[in-house]
Amino acid sequence: MLLQAAANLNLDIHLLDPDPQAPCRALTPQFEVGSLTDEETVYAFGSRMDLITIEIENVNVRALERLEAEGKKVYPEPRVLRLIQDKRLQKQFYAEHNLPTAPFALIDHPSQLIKYTSWLPAYLKLGREGYDGKGVMRLSSPTDYARAFEAPSLIEQAAPVAKELAVIVARNAQGQTACYPAVEMVFDPQYNLVDYLLAPAQIDEATAAAAQALAVTVIEKLAMTGLLAVEMFLTLDGELWVNEVAPRTHNSGHSSIEGNVTSQFEQHLRAILNLPLGSTKTRSLAAMVNLIGAEGYQGTAYYQGLEEVLALEEVYLHLYGKTITKPGRKMGHITLTADSVEALQQKIAFIKKTLRVISQ
């Protein structure tokens, strides 16, 4: 999707990806296979570029710091990536800057957990290497401590969640910021991936304004260049707590392609190129459904029911070019627009009933 947006700006993009079958390779002749976590690979690739950006946080930061020190533009800045790669540093950053977040404590060894039994239910999060629900464990009772991570982690009180929100905010090198309206996420309990997303979130105006203000504060405190997805909890008391941030285009921003004036992908490019940021105005109420590989199917993907879904009004299909499906794999998404939440929900229900990603 970033390449689709980059084409409109005549950008000369080279890609580094560890997977020789990465879907992006179908969209560029300038594709290189290489490890994103190997310092020399990332450094050698970046040293041939003018500007380096990322689509995944798990990239070797030392290589990016060396490139930055040599005068390359690296956005988001490596120091931001270093902070965000470690959930412990991330939480400490919120605490230091008085950014509201769930109460937490650092855990260096599982034996320390017993001190926090009064916090249960709580979450235990690995400091590093967590991604898409991995590296997070729910602690319901002290018996769960036996399964606790051995590596440095943090315990976080379960927030009294009314809604989960996400706000995408951009900042360019001049310090201009532009913030999208908050979106509302509904999670699939089985895979802990976003199930569907409503944009904008169905929250009152004051909360919507507060969510945007909080996201702007976070990106300004980080002083980062690029796009930041700020995942938040709206608590039962009406407070907003920062959950996690991602310094890149994000699943929660996909509906911006059709739902907002400027897509998050173009906005990211505008931000890192230090161009004026685009309007984040809502064009239409929208929903986004992830297309996830069905349980029990592994192999060449087949999108059962796709024709019926494409016959719906205002349905935007985005397949990700992945050849192989497996249970829980994100294979694409569909954005829907409509005049009411009820109309969106009807279409979502139809899609969930009709469309399945199976193998041939």
Next chain:
Amino acid sequence: MLLQAAANLNLDIHLLDPDPQAPCRALTPQFEVGSLTDEETVYAFGSRMDLITIEIENVNVRALERLEAEGKKVYPEPRVLRLIQDKRLQKQFYAEHNLPTAPFALIDHPSQLIKYTSWLPAYLKLGREGYDGKGVMRLSSPTDYARAFEAPSLIEQAAPVAKELAVIVARNAQGQTACYPAVEMVFDPQYNLVDYLLAPAQIDEATAAAAQALAVTVIEKLAMTGLLAVEMFLTLDGELWVNEVAPRTHNSGHSSIEGNVTSQFEQHLRAILNLPLGSTKTRSLAAMVNLIGAEGYQGTAYYQGLEEVLALEEVYLHLYGKTITKPGRKMGHITLTADSVEALQQKIAFIKKTLRVISQ
């Protein structure tokens, strides 16, 4: 733009283009250089594909007919391309099917022109090889006959034009059709290219409905699969006359990317893949401005004033990846959306004053 849309559908696209520097090569590793008018080149390329489509009419039709005879899907159908490649056949087709069009006569030799002096002012159009204003000559007085084309051509009475309209219509192999609202074109007199375009056209409802009905009739009479751009004159008497048609995605449809639910590029793909056609509903009033190489500049393109234009609200930039500018060359386009024609016109005026495609 077709590749950008194709990526959303996981299509495996190979491209044939005579220009080793064709902009599309930046968007695919599956790019081949070869002549589109050489029968064996086109045939050899197509014989490795499942389905063949075109983005320019000037493709060797014999090769496409051979591919079709061997069972390949070729859309638009070669017989349609054969008809449209020859403006004389195209006009005769309109006459045979009672489709309203400007009065015309076939001219096999310039000496025949004297018979039509009472028609002046008129246009002389080459039967074959005309493109983007080339192969068309205005005849104002009999002295112009001396410059007339020697090759088979046609003379056409100048229509009493109130507005020039274009209607994009799609038809899939099942015969389903979907028609976009008419758009209104304003031409640049210097280059005879579309200067800007208003979508939808500012015409009364009855005329808008008649324009759509006429476009549907044309594609049904052609019985073609794919996308057809039907350029029409709205005469001073309020009649609609078919001017020319193009069986492909078309400059007059570019604003559909942002202005309509389904872009013409996705619609073309849906049509040729025999998928349900997408909604053509207008999302927003839109205008489209071509970015054309400025007079007096040839060389590596530089987009002077681009940052100021990107700072406008609701401005969508589409650069075409062309490295070299020259006077009159189409280098990209900008689509604008707004709530009123006046707001669009103000933005267009600002863009025309601010943005110039020059050389570095």
